[in-house]
Amino acid sequence: MKIHNTRGGRIFDAANYLFLSLIGIVTLLPFVYVFAGSFATEAEITRRAFFVWPEQFTLGSYEYIFATPAFVRALVTTILVTAVGTMVQLAFTVTMAYPLAKKSLRGRNVILSLVVFAMVFSGGMIPTFLLVKDLGLLNSYWALILPAAINPFSLIIIKNFFQELPAELEESAKMDGATEIGILWRILLPLSKPVLATFALFYAVGIWNDFMSPLLYLSDNSKWTLQMYLRQVTAASDLLGTGNVDPNYIPPEQGIKFAVIVVATLPILIFYPFLQKHFAKGMLIGSVKG
Amino acid sequence: MAAPVIDTLAGERAGKTPPAPRKGGRFSVHFAHYKWLYLLLVPGVVYFAVFRYAPMYGVSIAFKDYVPFLGVNGSPWVGVQNFTDFFANPDFPRLLGNTLILAFLNLGIAFPLTIVLALLLNEVRLSVLKRTVQTLVYIPHFLSWTIVASLSFLLFALDIGPLFQFLNNTMGTHIDFLSDPAWFRPLIVLQEIWKNTGWGTIIFLAALSTVDQDQYEAAIIDGAGRFRRVWHITLPAIRSTIIVMLILAIGQMLNTGFEQIYLMTNALNREVADVFDTYVYFVGITQGAYSYSTAVGLFKSVVGIVLIFGTNWLAKRFNQSGLF
Numbered sequence: 001m002k003i004h005n006t007r008g009g010r011i012f013d014a015a016n017y018l019f020l021s022l023i024g025i026v027t028l029l030p031f032v033y034v035f036a037g038s039f040a041t042e043a044e045i046t047r048r049a050f051f052v053w054p055e056q057f058t059l060g061s062y063e064y065i066f067a068t069p070a071f072v073r074a075l076v077t078t079i080l081v082t083a084v085g086t087m088v089q090l091a092f093t094v095t096m097a098y099p100l101a102k103k104s105l106r107g108r109n110v111i112l113s114l115v116v117f118a119m120v121f122s123g124g125m126i127p128t129f130l131l132v133k134d135l136g137l138l139n140s141y142w143a144l145i146l147p148a149a150i151n152p153f154s155l156i157i158i159k160n161f162f163q164e165l166p167a168e169l170e171e172s173a174k175m176d177g178a179t180e181i182g183i184l185w186r187i188l189l190p191l192s193k194p195v196l197a198t199f200a201l202f203y204a205v206g207i208w209n210d211f212m213s214p215l216l217y218l219s220d221n222s223k224w225t226l227q228m229y230l231r232q233v234t235a236a237s238d239l240l241g242t243g244n245v246d247p248n249y250i251p252p253e254q255g256i257k258f259a260v261i262v263v264a265t266l267p268i269l270i271f272y273p274f275l276q277k278h279f280a281k282g283m284l285i286g287s288v289k290g
Numbered sequence: 291m292a293a294p295v296i297d298t299l300a301g302e303r304a305g306k307t308p309p310a311p312r313k314g315g316r317f318s319v320h321f322a323h324y325k326w327l328y329l330l331l332v333p334g335v336v337y338f339a340v341f342r343y344a345p346m347y348g349v350s351i352a353f354k355d356y357v358p359f360l361g362v363n364g365s366p367w368v369g370v371q372n373f374t375d376f377f378a379n380p381d382f383p384r385l386l387g388n389t390l391i392l393a394f395l396n397l398g399i400a401f402p403l404t405i406v407l408a409l410l411l412n413e414v415r416l417s418v419l420k421r422t423v424q425t426l427v428y429i430p431h432f433l434s435w436t437i438v439a440s441l442s443f444l445l446f447a448l449d450i451g452p453l454f455q456f457l458n459n460t461m462g463t464h465i466d467f468l469s470d471p472a473w474f475r476p477l478i479v480l481q482e483i484w485k486n487t488g489w490g491t492i493i494f495l496a497a498l499s500t501v502d503q504d505q506y507e508a509a510i511i512d513g514a515g516r517f518r519r520v521w522h523i524t525l526p527a528i529r530s531t532i533i534v535m536l537i538l539a540i541g542q543m544l545n546t547g548f549e550q551i552y553l554m555t556n557a558l559n560r561e562v563a564d565v566f567d568t569y570v571y572f573v574g575i576t577q578g579a580y581s582y583s584t585a586v587g588l589f590k591s592v593v594g595i596v597l598i599f600g601t602n603w604l605a606k607r608f609n610q611s612g613l614f
Contacts, residue, residue: 006515008515008516009515009516012413012516013413013415016410016413016414017414017416017419019410020410020411020414020419020423021419021423023407023423023426023427024422024423024426024427025426027426027427027429027430027484027488028426028429030441030445033444033445033452034441034444037444045450046450049452049455049456049459050452050455050456091333092333092334092337093334095330095331095333095334096330096331096333096334096335096337098327098330099324099327099328099330099331100331102324102327105324105327106317106320106324111331111335111338114338114343115338118338118342118343120595121346121591121595122342122345122346122591123342123344123345123346123347123348123349124345124349124570124584124587124588124590124591125548125567125570125571125574125575125583125587126348126351126570126574126575126580126583126584126587127344127345127346127347127348127349127351127584128341128345128348129574129575130348130351130356130362130580131340131341131344131345131348134361135340146337146341147341149337149341150334150337150338155334179326180324180326180327180330181326181329181330184330205432208434209432209433209434209435209436209437210434211434211435211436211549211553212548212549212552215552216571216575227434227436230436230437230440231436231439231440231553234439234440234443234444235439235443235553235556254444254450257440257443257444258444260440261437261440261441261444264434264436264437265433265437268432268433269429272429272432275432276425276428
């Protein structure tokens, strides 16, 4: 539709475009500053208030952090926990979603109601902590993966997706003598690759970003994940009055903080375009409505 | 049992799917037919039983004096002692105040800003600009609170932070944003706006995309300007979405976000920073008062449920479509 634009309308459009561009830039500025700062010298960071391009380019901060065993250990740990955790969580979610997609399965409605109830009400921090403790999972990486193994929202969306696949696919496979597990593995999973990839990404982002679980469950600081390490590096020493920080810790110089933030942010930014492609299609909207 | 077995074999010999057992038949027959599906269901059901429902049972320690070696079942009952202790504690009014102030600041500032941003984005007809701005403002949602807090520590740091230096150079002020209690709430709201306003527009933009375009044409013919069109067509069209999101936001009011508050809390701003979520952590995990902190957490969840049903009821009273 062509809208006849008045003079006032054109002024509004110009102001609106300018304003939104500014919003976009302001959103981005903290990253640009931190990214530029991670390649700048210590002197430049303290001297210049704000910059988006370093005067003198150096890799010193990165050389330092990658030579720090505690940082490398936290980074490798986080990558491994994220990779294993994503696969475990996806496996739990898919194996539960598939039987629940079968309307004729008895007990299905009871289980679905219990899943929905678990979305509304949870035991809370302390009972969950005591459970993890009683299971002997304190200071185990499984404590970062298992308590969040199935996200009820993801479960229901994947279940709905399976339900909407044409039933003929399964029927013809059954005629060829395939079991339900065979059908899931050889027919449904290949068909659902894009959907599963999206949920894998959401699970991965969740584990990568998780701060509360390592804070609660990993008291041994040799097991810390990247987010815990980041917290320790960037909180100014005089602010650390809230516990769970290594007392022998010496606060690092500015450039190192910048470099650690960049390393913790980069994977999210790399995968962001893939994430955006799917949530933009309204998948999440459907989950809110349905 | 004999009949279905023969039935199944006959089906396979004939190269056909064994017929699904009829509805209302014996469960053993049904189970034999769907055994693989029930097997697949096991890990998920065990997960929900152990990690979702066992902690719900564990909530019972809110009414007990939990002793670790006696366990949840063995610990003695104390009735509502933990709750009366909490309500009599001077921490209670302080926590309630801090939590509610943050909740109302978020509801009053961040929530309307989301709608405003969605409306402004909706007015953009230059699709390249619209998509670029959307891409940029969604990003912070995917970053961890640790990163948001770390960025804040750098930007607002005393002496060397860009904002400190800027204000110092232009106005000569020395503001210690990070430890001055007066700056705690503005920082929290600012972080919330930066992180989630963009993401929050998605649901409103989806609702805006369904608005009937003919109405705008009719309004233009009637001589309505840009703002009148937004006020009389666009806003009423997304009213139900706004109400649903508002109900959800009010239901979440007491969930101030543990990670965000915890990361921004320090020894100097505890007085204004402590909220229910972080209090449960400090008292429960670091001081080991498990029963007492569980009672605090339970109080918070119950109030949350009351709030969500209450606002839903109110929305219906005022003739709006509620959430359920």
